[in-house]
């Protein structure tokens with residue numbers, strides 16, 4: 001339920017200005033009113049912008065409303081330095097990622113915007129070795145099946161002129177498979193955790209919402225000194241496998257599709273420099 005406490009309301013009109021569905025009606029000399037409150041998308045702008053706490057919303061009890069601490073905000077320079085120095089650091093070690101760091105990475109992902117504030121993004125953290133191994137095995141299995149077909153001489157003769165890039169990558173794939181056979185996890189870059197970011201398969205903005213969550217989480221990981229790498233190999237294999245099977249392997253809800261997957265781990269070292277991009 002939404003309510004404007006008319007005693008506290010100063011009729012400043014800020015809530016009306018920011019509401020994406022134009023629900024508050026504030027007119028000079030009139031009591032504040034609400035038009036079509038059922039159209040509310042629960043974005044919380046009204047509550048956050050109200051200077052006197054007059055705007056009440058069921059979705060945001062007082063304990064969930066916080067005053068912005070501007071002293072804690074990064075300067076544009078420090079934020080830019082973080083953005084510039086972020087790297088896909090693949091020097092992942094077996095050291096465990098501290099729980100508080102994982103929690104901050106998840107929280108950063110949760111704060112990303114979603115289309116119409118629909119908040120259908122699901123965050124699933126995989127940290128147990130067996131599931132990480134099963135994901136690696138499924139990914140390598142998919143690419144090796146693909147390689148077998150691609151490298152079959154008659155197929156290779158026909159396809160190679162049209163798929164040169166894919167054929168150029170074949171030796172790297174075969175060497176990854178060799179590493180996998182030796183007990184390593186090359187396609188997940190030896191990550192000790194995977195953050196699987198998914199949304200319902202039929203949801204139109206699944207990819208956008210999940211990848212915005214990814215970017216928030218990746219900057220948080222960087223600031224915590226945790227390695228993060230986009231898991232394109234895994235994601236491609238899972239897409240090709242079909243939603244149902246992929247959801248089972250990744251441990252995400254049935255009917256969800258993983259639109260972004262992040263490999264995480266503690267790096268052996270951090271980079272001392274960054275190059276212009």
Ligand SMILES: Cc1cc2nc3c(=O)[nH]c(=O)nc-3n(C[C@H](O)[C@H](O)[C@H](O)COP(=O)(O)O)c2cc1C
Pocket residue numbers: 086087088089090187189229230231232233234
């Ligand atoms: C969509 C996407 C897929 C990627 N897939 C992989 C991957 O499967 N394995 C990997 O090691 N890096 C992967 N990366 C990381 C890129 O290789 C990396 O971002 C790029 O080389 C630039 O390096 P930087 O992230 O350190 O700036 C992927 C990145 C993106 C955006």
